[in-house]
Amino acid sequence: MDSKKSFDVNKMLTSLRKLGEEILPDIIGWRRKLHSVPELKMDTPKTEAMIVEFLKEIGVTDIRFGIGGHGICALIEGELPGKCLAIRADCDGLPIKEETGLPFAATNGNMHACGHDAHTAMALGAAKLLMANRHMLKGSVKLIFQPYEEGDGGARLMIENGVLENPTVDAIIALHNHCTPDTDYVSGDILAISEPVSASIYSYEAIFSGTPSHICHSEKAVNPIHTACDAVSQIARLPVTKETVNAVTVINGGVRNNIIPEYCTIAGSIRAFDASIHKKMCDDVLGIITSTANKAGAEVKVNTTIDLMGTEIDRDLFNGFCEVIGELYPERGCVRLKSRDMIGEDFARYANLVPAMYFMLHTKPQGECYPLHHPKFDVNEAVLHKGSAAFAAFALMWQK
Numbered sequence: 019m020d021s022k023k024s025f026d027v028n029k030m031l032t033s034l035r036k037l038g039e040e041i042l043p044d045i046i047g048w049r050r051k052l053h054s055v056p057e058l059k060m061d062t063p064k065t066e067a068m069i070v071e072f073l074k075e076i077g078v079t080d081i082r083f084g085i086g087g088h089g090i091c092a093l094i095e096g097e098l099p100g101k102c103l104a105i106r107a108d109c110d111g112l113p114i115k116e117e118t119g120l121p122f123a124a125t126n127g128n129m130h131a132c133g134h135d136a137h138t139a140m141a142l143g144a145a146k147l148l149m150a151n152r153h154m155l156k157g158s159v160k161l162i163f164q165p166y167e168e169g170d171g172g173a174r175l176m177i178e179n180g181v182l183e184n185p186t187v188d189a190i191i192a193l194h195n196h197c198t199p200d201t202d203y204v205s206g207d208i209l210a211i212s213e214p215v216s217a218s219i220y221s222y223e224a225i226f227s228g229t230p231s232h233i234c235h236s237e238k239a240v241n242p243i244h245t246a247c248d249a250v251s252q253i254a255r256l257p258v259t260k261e262t263v264n265a266v267t268v269i270n271g272g273v274r275n276n277i278i279p280e281y282c283t284i285a286g287s288i289r290a291f292d293a294s295i296h297k298k299m300c301d302d303v304l305g306i307i308t309s310t311a312n313k314a315g316a317e318v319k320v321n322t323t324i325d326l327m328g329t330e331i332d333r334d335l336f337n338g339f340c341e342v343i344g345e346l347y348p349e350r351g352c353v354r355l356k357s358r359d360m361i362g363e364d365f366a367r368y369a370n371l372v373p374a375m376y377f378m379l380h381t382k383p384q385g386e387c388y389p390l391h392h393p394k395f396d397v398n399e400a401v402l403h404k405g406s407a408a409f410a411a412f413a414l415m416w417q418k
Contacts, residue, residue, distance in 0.1 A: 027345065027415070028345070030151070030154060030414065031345055031346050031411060034147060034151065034346070034407055034410055034411055034414070035346060035347070035407055037147055037150060038143065038147060038403040038404070038406050038407035038410070039403050041143055041146055041147070041403065041406070042399075042400070042402065042403040044142075044143065044146065045139045045140065045142070045143040045399075045402045045403055045406060046139070046399045046402065048068075048072055048138070048139040048142050048143075049135050049136050049138075049139035049399065049402065050122040051068055051122075052065060052068060052069075052109070052130070052135040052138055052139065053120075053122055053123075053124065053130050053135040054122045054123070054124055054125075055068070055124065055126070056110075056111025056112070056124050056126070056128040056129055056130045056135070057110065057111055057128065057165070058110060058111060058112070058113060058128060058168075059087075059110060059165065059166045059168075059169065059171060059172075060086060060087030060088060060089070060110075060165050060166045060171065060172060060175065061087065061088070061165075062087070062088040062109065062110055062165040063088055065088065065109050065110075065138075065165070066083055066084075066088035066089075066090060066163075066165075069090050069109065069138065069142070069163050070083055070090060072142050073090075073092050073142070073145065073161075076142065076145050076146045076149055077149050078092045078093075078094060078145055078149065078161075080092060080093040080094075080095070085175075085176050085179045085181055086172070086175030086176045086178065086179045087165060087166070087172075087175065088165055089162070089163065089164055089165055089172065089175070089176045089179070089181070090161075090162075090163040091160060091161070091162055091163075091176075091181050092145065092160070092161040092163075093158055093159070093160050093161075093185075094145060094148050094149060094152065094155070094158060094159045094160075094161070095152070095155075095158045096152055096154075096155025096156050096157055096158060096159075097152050097153050097154075097155065098153075098154070098155065098156040098157070099156065099157065100155075100156025100157025100158075100417050101156070101157045101188035101189070101417055102157055102158045102159070102160055102185045102186060102187050102188050103157070103158075103159050103160070103187070103188065103189050103190070103191065103412075103413050103416060104159070104160040104161075104162055104182070104187040104189070104190040104191070104368070104372075105141050105144055105159060105160070105161050105162065105190075105191055105192070105409050105413070106141075106162040106164055106190060106191070106192040106365060106368060107134075107137045107138045107140070107141035107161070107162070107163050107164070107192070108134045108137055108138075108164050108165070108167035108172070108192075108365075109134050109135075109137070109138045109163050109164065109165055110134060110165040110166050110167055110168055110172065111124070111128045111129055111130045111131070111132075111134065111135075111168075112128065112129055112130075112131045112132060112168055112391060113127070113128055114128065114129040114131045114391065114393050115127055115129065115393060116128075116129040116131070116393055117393035117394050118393075118394050118395070118396055120396070129393065129395075131390065131391050131392060131393065131395045132168065132390050132391060132395075133194070133195035133381070133390070133395070133397055134167065136195050136381065136397050136399075136402055136405075137192075137193060137194065137195065137405075138163060139402060140193065140379075140402055140405035140406045140409065141161055141163065141406075141409065142406075143402070143403060143405070143406025143407075143409075143410075144159075144161075144405075144406045144407075144409035144410045144413070145159075145161055146406075147406060147407065147409075147410035148410050148413060148414075151410070151414060154414055155413065155414060156414075156417045157188075157417065158185060159413045160181075160185070160187060162176065162181055162190075164176055167363070167364055167365075169324075170219075170324050170326050170362065170364045171364070172364060173364040173365065173366075173367040173368060174364070174367055177367060177368070177371070182368070182371060182372065187372050188372065188373070189332070189335060189372060189373045189374070189375070189416065190365075190368045190369070190372050190373070190374050190375075191335070191339075191374070191375045191376070191377075191409065191412060192365050192368075192374075192375075192376050193376070193377050193378060193379055193405055193408070193409070194363070194376070194378050194379075195378070195379055195381040195397050196209055196355075196378035196379060196380045196381065197380070197381055197382050197383075197387050197388075197389065197390070197395075197397070198380075198382065198387065199382070199387045200356075202356065203353065203380045203382070204350065204380065205380055205381060205382045205383070205398045205400075205401050206350075206379070206380065206381075206398075206400075206401035206404050207350055207353045207379075207380040208343050208347065208350070208352055208353065208377055208378070208379055208380075208404060208405075208408055209352075209353050209354070209355040209377060209378040209379070209380060210336065210339060210340060210343075210352050210353075210354070210355060210375075210376075210377040210378070211331070211354060211355040211358070212331050212333060212336045213291070213331065213358070214291050214328035214329055214330055214331065214358075215328075215329050215331065215355070215358060215363070215376045215378075216328050216329040216358075216360075216361050216362060216363035216365070216366060216376075217263075217289040217290055217291050217296075217328050217358075217360040217361065217362065218289065218290055218291070218293055218296040218326065218327050218328040219287060219288070219289050219324050219325075219326045219362045220287070220288045220289075220296070220300045220322070220324065220325050220326075221285070221286070221287040221288075221322070221323040221324035221325075222285065222286060222287075222288075222303075222304075222320055222321065222322055222323060223268075223283060223284075223285045223320070223321045223323055224246075224249070224283065224284050224285070224307050224318055224319070224320045224321075225281060225282075225283050225318065225319045225320075225321070226242040226245050226246045226249075226271075226281065226282045226283070226284075226311055226316050226317070226318050227242060227280055227281050227316060227317045227318070227319075228240035228241055228242035228245060228278070228279075228280060228281075228282075228314070228315075228316045228317075229278075229280070229315075230277065230278050230279055230280040231277075231278050232276060232277065232278075233275075233276045233277065233278060234276075236278055239278040240314060240315050240316050241278050242271060242279060242280065242281055242282035242316055243271045243272055243278075243279065243282045244314070245282070245310060245311060245314040245316045245318075246269060246271065246282040246283075246284050247269070248310050248314070249284065249306055249307050249310040249311075250266045250269065250284060252306045252310065253266055253286070253303055253306055253307075254266070256299070256302055256303070256306075261290060261291045261292070261295075261358075261360070262288075262289065262290040262291075262295060262296075262299060262360075263287065263288065263289035263290070263360050264286070264287075264288050264289075264299055264303065265286055265287060266284050266285070266286035267285060267286055267287065268283065268284060268285035268286070269282070269283070269284050270282070270283045270284075271283060285323070286303070287324075288300050288303055289360045289362075290360075291328055291358065291360070293327065293328065296328075304320060307320060308320075324362065326362055326363075326364060326366055326367075327366045327367075327370055328366060329363050329365055329366040329369050329374065329376055330366070330369050330370070330374065331369075331374065331375060331376060332369075332373035332374055332375060334373070335373055335374065335375040335416070336375060338412070338415075338416055339352065339375050339377065339412055339416075340352040342408075342411050342412050342415050342416075343408060343411075345411075346407060346408065346411045347404070352377075353380075355378060363376075375412075377408065379401065379402075379404060379405045379408075380401075381397040381398045381401060381402070382398060383396050383397060383398040384398070
């Protein structure tokens with residue numbers, strides 16, 4: 019990088035950082051309005067209307083909505099030729115009754131307990147920063163506001179409805195808020211790791227069917243509860259590590275103490291960061307379920323409820339992102355994420371199709387830090403501008 023280019027980049031990043039801080043009240047305002055009306059799955063009409071309104075206020079005019087339900091896609095065209103980068107923000111809530119006591123708390127029985135309101139507000143902030151810097155933007159930035167991340171439905175539907183096309187997305191980036199009492203992180207730290215940031219997940223329901231009877235004629239019956247319990251016991255004995263999960267979480271069968279029922283259902287989830295280990299674990303569990311039913315003379319039907327790969331990080335995008343953040347926030351730079359939770363993230367569906375980058379913003383609030391999906395979960399709004407600036411800086415600099 020020659021001295022003139024270095025000066026121009028430094029000047030641009032300093033300006034971007036300053037502007038990000040200046041628009042923080044907007045970001046907080048968007049977040050609070052979204053926080054007050056959390057909606058579920060793809061049924062997010064109020065959220066959709068708000069986002070479209072905010073985009074128009076920012077000055078974005080190329081907006082598509084109603085994608086796969088209430089998904090939104092907005093395009094910002096730069097004044098220089100180049101490729102298309104997508105910024106994805108999830109925007110659905112959870113069926114959790116909020117207990118934060120915030121003046122803008124939701125009252126509809128749902129809650130933004132995973133911080134998707136903040137993700138969306140930061141993406142809107144990035145849009146405002148990019149609109150102010152279109153003269154330096156190469157190609158275009160496509161903003162994807164996706165409902166139904168909770169449950170693995172939204173990304174699939176939006177991809178099926180062409181969100182990665184017209185123009186074709188060449189790379190995609192997303193973030194998630196991060197909250198832990200770990201003192202090695204400072205609120206506002208930008209965290210990243212080159213390994214997969216979410217686990218491969220297979221969730222299933224297995225319905226065992228036997229031969230019902232009165233309990234006094236149990237010798238003539240095939241008890242599906244006994245069969246299911248046998249399978250559960252074998253599954254529980256399979257080895258697991260710190261980077262794998264294998265748990266049966268539901269068992270349901272029977273109606274009375276003197277009736278051997280016809281059906282018993284179990285459900286569970288298998289998770290691992292390593293795809294080959296995940297496949298073996300799935301094969302082992304499904305093998306146990308099938309062989310146990312066969313041995314008992316029962317039948318079993320297995321329904322897949324989630325089948326999601328882990329989120330793979332593109333190494334070139336990762337290196338480029340860390341370089342950009344190091345220049346944007348040199349006092350901390352890009353902090354390595356020390357440990358990974360085995361979360362599911364349907365951003366993996368995009369990452370399976372185009373090069374992807376995923377980072378986290380440490381948003382630990384003052385006071386007690388509640389985990390994701392907790393009815394008292396909250397974020398530190400004062401640092402949200404950093405997510406917006408990180409998005410915008412990367413969009414302006416990822417193409418050499």
